[in-house]
Amino acid sequence: MSMEVFLENGRGILLAYDQGLEHGPTDLNERNVDPASIMGLAVSGRFNGVVFQKGLAERYYDGGVPLILKVNGKTNLVKGEPLARQNCSVKRAHEIGAKGVGYTIYVGSAHESIMFEEFGRIQEEAHKLGMAAIAWIYPRGEAIKNDTAPEIVAYAARTGLELGADAVKIKYTGDVQSFRWAVKSAGKARVFMSGGPKAPSEVDFLTQVRGVLDAGAAGLAVGRNVWQNSDPSRMARVLRRLVIEDRSVEEAVKI
Ligand code: FBP
Numbered sequence: 001m002s003m004e005v006f007l008e009n010g011r012g013i014l015l016a017y018d019q020g021l022e023h024g025p026t027d028l029n030e031r032n033v034d035p036a037s038i039m040g041l042a043v044s045g046r047f048n049g050v051v052f053q054k055g056l057a058e059r060y061y062d063g064g065v066p067l068i069l070k071v072n073g074k075t076n077l078v079k080g081e082p083l084a085r086q087n088c089s090v091k092r093a094h095e096i097g098a099k100g101v102g103y104t105i106y107v108g109s110a111h112e113s114i115m116f117e118e119f120g121r122i123q124e125e126a127h128k129l130g131m132a133a134i135a136w137i138y139p140r141g142e143a144i145k146n147d148t149a150p151e152i153v154a155y156a157a158r159t160g161l162e163l164g165a166d167a168v169k170i171k172y173t174g175d176v177q178s179f180r181w182a183v184k185s186a187g188k189a190r191v192f193m194s195g196g197p198k199a200p201s202e203v204d205f206l207t208q209v210r211g212v213l214d215a216g217a218a219g220l221a222v223g224r225n226v227w228q229n230s231d232p233s234r235m236a237r238v239l240r241r242l243v244i245e246d247r248s249v250e251e252a253v254k255i
Contacts, residue, residue, distance in 0.1 A: 002132070002166070003100075003132050003134075003166050003167050003190050003218070005049075005066050005099045005100075005132070006048045006049045006066055006068075006099070006100065006132070006167075007048060007190075007218065007219075008048055008244050009244055009245075009246070010218065011048075011213070011218055011219045011243050011244050011246075012048035012049065012190075012192070012218055012219040012243075013047050013048050013219050013220060013222070013236075013239050013240065013243050013244070014047065014048060014049040014050070014051055014068065014192065014219070014220070014221040014222070015038065015041065015042045015045070015047040015049070015050045015051065015065075015221075015222065015223065015226060015227075016051040016195065016221050016222060016223035017035065017038045017050065017051060017052060017056065017223055017227070018051060018052065018053050018056075018070045018073055018223075019223055019224065020033075020056075021053055021073045021074075021075060022073060022074070022075070022076065023076055024075065024076065027224060027228070029228075032227045032228070032232075035052070035056045035059070035060040036060055037227075038050070038060075038227060039060050039061065039062055039064065041226075041227065041232055041233065041236065042064065042065045043062075043064035043065055044233060044236075045226075045232070045233060045236025045237070045240075046065075046236070046240060047065055047236065048065070048066070048219070049065060049066045049067065049068050049099075049100070050065050050066075050067060050068070051067075051068045051069075051070055051102055051221065051223075052067065052068075052069065052070065053069075053070050053073055053087075053088070054069060054071075054087065054088040054092065054093070054096070057069055057093075057096045057097075057098070058096060061096060061097065063097060066099040066100070067096065067097055067098040067099060067100075068098060068099070068100040068101065068102045068132075068134060069088060069093035069096060069098035069100075069101050069102065070088075070101075070102040070103070070104075071086050071087065071088045071089075071090065071093060071101050071102065071103055071122060072084040072085055072086050072087055072103050072104055072115075072118070073087065073104065081106075081109045081110040081111055081141045081142065082106040082109045082111070082138075082140050082141055083106065083109060083111035083114060083115065084104050084106070084115070085114070085118065086103070086118050086122065089125075090122055090125035090126050090129060090131070091125070091129075093126075093131070094129045094131060098131060099131055099132065100126070100131050100132035100133070100134050100166075101122060101126050101131055101132075101133055101134065102134045102135075102136060102169075103115075103118070103119050103122055103133070103134070103135055103136065104135075104136040104137075104138060105119055105135055105136070105137050105138070105159070105160075105163075106138050106139075106140040106141060107137055107138070107139050107140075107155070107156055107159050108139045108140060108141045108143045108144040108152075109140055109141035109143075110141060110142070110143075116163060119133070119135060119163055119165075120163065120164070123163070123164045123165065132166040132167065133164065133165055133166055134165060134166060134167045134168075134169065134192075135160045135163065135165035135167070135168050135169065136169045136194070136221075137156040137157070137159055137160050137165075137168050137169065137170055138156070138171075138194075139152045139153075139155070139156050147171060148171050148172070148173055148174060149173070150173045150178035150179075150181065150182070153170055153171060153172075153173045153178070153179070153182045154178075154181050154182040154185040155185075156168070156170050156182075157170050157182045157183070157185045157186035157189070157191060158185040158186065158187075160186060160189050161185070161186050161187045161188070161189045165189050166189060166190065167189055167190040167191070167192055167218070168186055168189050168190070168191055168192070169192045169193075169194050169221050170182060170191065170192075170193070170194060171193070171194050171196065172193050172194075172208050172211065172212055174208075175211065176211045176214050176215045177215075179211065179212055179215035179217070180215040180216060182215070183215050183216040183217055184216075190217075190218040191212070191216070191217040191218055192217065192218060192219055192220055192221045193208070193209065193212040193217055193219070193220040193221070193222075194220075194221060194222075195220060195221065195222035195223055195224060195225045195226075196224070196225070197224055198224050198225055198228045198229075199225060202229070202235070202238075202253070203249060203253075205225050206238065206239075206242060206249045206252065206253070207249055209239070209242055209243065210242060210248070210249050213242075213243060213246070219243050220239075220243065222239075226239070234255065237255055238252050238253055238255060239252075241255065
């Protein structure tokens with residue numbers, strides 16, 4: 001299944017908003033705690049897709065941009081080896097209007113085989129319905145000492161390709177050269193950078209994004225670095241200039 005619906009000039013910026021489940025409302029403020037504000041931002045900021053869990057999608061998705069329905073997730077209250085099981089069927093995601101499903105796989109976890117099995121089934125069901133299957137691939141658990149080490153990130157990317165993901169969402173290694181190997185390892189699976197906590201400065205974040213693009217990635221799936229920004233709409237415009245229009249950081253911020 002193609003990712004084309006989420007791409008413009010071969011690039012895409014996806015607005016992620018499942019942190020209320022993954023981290024709790026401590027990530028949110030008076031404004032962005034309202035999912036309707038994020039749906040509005042996705043449309044006005046011309047994002048290439050928005051990522052919701054089922055509960056938000058059913059109540060707030062308005063069809064303004066393509067939807068990726070996240071079909072698994074967990075809170076950060078659970079300790080030990082990470083496992084996130086499926087919580088929404090692919091059929092339901094399709095009924096809600098999703099063009100893709102998202103699923104997190106914690107590679108390296110003692111429970112990775114359960115997530116491999118679930119993702120395998122979800123990918124087949126999604127493709128039958130003409131939807132993309134996007135894997136958030138996060139190396140995590142006792143066995144993982146450094147989840148951004150180049151060989152670990154490349155392994156994560158490759159795992160997504162091996163399991164049939166149309167796109168993989170992985171963390172940046174911190175330098176273009178090593179991330180290029182991760183992108184190569186992902187083969188025909190498109191690579192999206194995972195945003196992470198709000199960066200110390202806007203330029204730090206944008207420089208990371210420029211790095212992943214220069215390494216051959218398709219774009220990014222980002223949440224906190226956009227909707228925690230003091231001016232999310234401006235950040236959306238800057239990101240479009242950087243990612244879709246392929247400008248330098250210096251040019252992109254001149255708005
Ligand atoms: P951010 O840009 O806010 O990091 O969002 C990307 C994302 O993958 C979300 O979809 C997810 O909620 C979160 O990161 C998971 O973060 P982690 O598991 O690293 O705490």
